[in-house]
Amino acid sequence: MAVKIAVLKETRANEKRVALVPAVADKLIKLGAEIHLQAGAGDAVKLPDSAFKNVRFSADPLELVRDADVVASVQPPDASIVNAMKPGAILISFIYAHKEVELTKLLRDRHITTFAMELVPRITRAQAMDALSSQAALSGYYAALLGATHLARILPMMTTAVGSIRPARTLVMGLGVAGLQALATARRLGAMTEGYDVRPETKEQAESLGAKFVDTGVDARGAGGYARELTPEEKEKIASVVTKHIQQADIIITTAAIPGRPSPKLISKAQVDGMKAGSVIVDLAAEGGGNCEYTQPGETIQVGQVTIVAPLNVPSMLGEHASELYAKNQLNLIELFVKEGGIRLDWTDEVVAKTALTHDGKIVNEAAQKLIA
Amino acid sequence: MAVKIAVLKETRANEKRVALVPAVADKLIKLGAEIHLQAGAGDAVKLPDSAFKNVRFSADPLELVRDADVVASVQPPDASIVNAMKPGAILISFIYAHKEVELTKLLRDRHITTFAMELVPRITRAQAMDALSSQAALSGYYAALLGATHLARILPMMTTAVGSIRPARTLVMGLGVAGLQALATARRLGAMTEGYDVRPETKEQAESLGAKFVDTGVDARGAGGYARELTPEEKEKIASVVTKHIQQADIIITTAAIPGRPSPKLISKAQVDGMKAGSVIVDLAAEGGGNCEYTQPGETIQVGQVTIVAPLNVPSMLGEHASELYAKNQLNLIELFVKEGGIRLDWTDEVVAKTALTHDGKIVNEAAQKLIA
Numbered sequence: 001m002a003v004k005i006a007v008l009k010e011t012r013a014n015e016k017r018v019a020l021v022p023a024v025a026d027k028l029i030k031l032g033a034e035i036h037l038q039a040g041a042g043d044a045v046k047l048p049d050s051a052f053k054n055v056r057f058s059a060d061p062l063e064l065v066r067d068a069d070v071v072a073s074v075q076p077p078d079a080s081i082v083n084a085m086k087p088g089a090i091l092i093s094f095i096y097a098h099k100e101v102e103l104t105k106l107l108r109d110r111h112i113t114t115f116a117m118e119l120v121p122r123i124t125r126a127q128a129m130d131a132l133s134s135q136a137a138l139s140g141y142y143a144a145l146l147g148a149t150h151l152a153r154i155l156p157m158m159t160t161a162v163g164s165i166r167p168a169r170t171l172v173m174g175l176g177v178a179g180l181q182a183l184a185t186a187r188r189l190g191a192m193t194e195g196y197d198v199r200p201e202t203k204e205q206a207e208s209l210g211a212k213f214v215d216t217g218v219d220a221r222g223a224g225g226y227a228r229e230l231t232p233e234e235k236e237k238i239a240s241v242v243t244k245h246i247q248q249a250d251i252i253i254t255t256a257a258i259p260g261r262p263s264p265k266l267i268s269k270a271q272v273d274g275m276k277a278g279s280v281i282v283d284l285a286a287e288g289g290g291n292c293e294y295t296q297p298g299e300t301i302q303v304g305q306v307t308i309v310a311p312l313n314v315p316s317m318l319g320e321h322a323s324e325l326y327a328k329n330q331l332n333l334i335e336l337f338v339k340e341g342g343i344r345l346d347w348t349d350e351v352v353a354k355t356a357l358t359h360d361g362k363i364v365n366e367a368a369q370k371l372i373a
Numbered sequence: 374m375a376v377k378i379a380v381l382k383e384t385r386a387n388e389k390r391v392a393l394v395p396a397v398a399d400k401l402i403k404l405g406a407e408i409h410l411q412a413g414a415g416d417a418v419k420l421p422d423s424a425f426k427n428v429r430f431s432a433d434p435l436e437l438v439r440d441a442d443v444v445a446s447v448q449p450p451d452a453s454i455v456n457a458m459k460p461g462a463i464l465i466s467f468i469y470a471h472k473e474v475e476l477t478k479l480l481r482d483r484h485i486t487t488f489a490m491e492l493v494p495r496i497t498r499a500q501a502m503d504a505l506s507s508q509a510a511l512s513g514y515y516a517a518l519l520g521a522t523h524l525a526r527i528l529p530m531m532t533t534a535v536g537s538i539r540p541a542r543t544l545v546m547g548l549g550v551a552g553l554q555a556l557a558t559a560r561r562l563g564a565m566t567e568g569y570d571v572r573p574e575t576k577e578q579a580e581s582l583g584a585k586f587v588d589t590g591v592d593a594r595g596a597g598g599y600a601r602e603l604t605p606e607e608k609e610k611i612a613s614v615v616t617k618h619i620q621q622a623d624i625i626i627t628t629a630a631i632p633g634r635p636s637p638k639l640i641s642k643a644q645v646d647g648m649k650a651g652s653v654i655v656d657l658a659a660e661g662g663g664n665c666e667y668t669q670p671g672e673t674i675q676v677g678q679v680t681i682v683a684p685l686n687v688p689s690m691l692g693e694h695a696s697e698l699y700a701k702n703q704l705n706l707i708e709l710f711v712k713e714g715g716i717r718l719d720w721t722d723e724v725v726a727k728t729a730l731t732h733d734g735k736i737v738n739e740a741a742q743k744l745i746a
Contacts, residue, residue: 045525047650133534141529161501277420325535
């Protein structure tokens, strides 16, 4: 009996990605899997059903998942899908249990083994499964483009017959994968770039991309490679240094997200009010409420003479490449447990153990256990 | 008596630019001019009235121009403005007489001396007055950004933990100022770039920007540095070579405009239908109807799996820099005739003579004379 993998068509608003691309389907088939794809799943990223070879299609997602061993998606599926899955089946998707408490309980109670893509540990061996990073890199690139298109000035220096235009200043706040890619892209476009992060070890990375590093003297390293939440005193110290750089910027890109927590407010209303006329903020942390006090998630607003762009689901705006990378991340995870034509879950494997959210009627992730009593 | 220069607030749809910026106002005042600015003229480009020093304001454009010696604007003014101007006054603006036949007759009949910015001769001495070029450079830059933001793929090569993404291919058709800037910008973003133009002398320019040149073997040099219109046979020969490159492209930017004529159709419906799924056309020639047969000027449309973006007034999307360059172009032209506190028109000056559209009750531009009997 071949392992049966079902891939869902996404249904959430603004979600254009798909968890499977043709090249990955081919590889899964070579692993001995049988692929069932919901009809039209790739339409939004210009992957018509005809692009997938040796794949079976079903228009009905409940029928699709009913006897599937593995169900794959980008966003957490609806409860109806989970209810239709067979007990003991595997779900592989972004979940974010803190936002999906009811769904997580249902996955537990239905005895689904859930691998939550956001839980992939940030260790070297798991880099090829790290969808948070692959999607963040695309978001950072796109944030720089959004900044450039909303600015009524150009980024590069331009020498014209009536004199030179000076390069625009781009400040990136939060130098994770997204922030570094934003710095790199703004620099490519010819901007003068500055990077800021509470983790001092990001200095070297910013500088290697041709950016200046804004040094505030506050060290805010937290667990798991994320920044910890700051004290009011630390925030004030940072603000006094950062305000100067905010006031000089043409474009500011903010990327500071803390999983499971509201996004930290890096830019106050007063700081926005002091910005140059015509400048632009692109707030990549809009999903968590945003890094700017004025941010309205999902909206582009004018506050005085400043434009604040706060897009949701930025990877979907680059849905073709986002799907390709996401599908490959999932493939690498699936290869850990689909072996010799069957499913073998090795719970001594750190990646398997840490990525699991629910298994065998239990919530197995520690943070989710605390959250969901 | 100081020369009185009146600068209008633009009223046309999508026009955000303004014909004066503070630095240019200062220079005109040093020339001995008195500046009257319509209140709020710079608002759309974040230049509030308070940004202009030693300038007088009026909310009423008719009052503003009534005793002005020079009236400056970006777009052709309304007839009511021309009717309010004093006979013998100078108007300096884009006009495009073939689109503004009635206005041109009125300017003639009202004895206005009109300098049409689009008529500035393309000679070395006049480069600093060449607003067509300054605005086209900005349009080309922005076209590349529009292509990149509408594409659901990234432009640069990106090395990730799950393999490399190959750089996108950008084809630019029409290698004038806008096309060359589009090539340069797409290249900055990391795309593989190809340039195409019927004028073979553009090959070297494209190559100097790191682009490949698409050689079709057709030479279509016309008068005044523009491409001439092609015969059906020539079009067919070009199409057969160009189709291959169109089919490989992720982004195509077209820039082929012929002043006073409909834009040549460089991309047929059949060629669009053969393009890669997900690819994007940015048609900068939309004002003249567009270079693509499917183009709908001012709209972004989906044709099958291809997105066609056909923006109008692209320089306004970069209104801050566009206004700065335009105002400086006008300043350099004004300096030819505002001298020693008065107006001295030297009709032996090639730039003065060729830029003039109407003077002393006559249409003085040859092409406009033929058009308007």
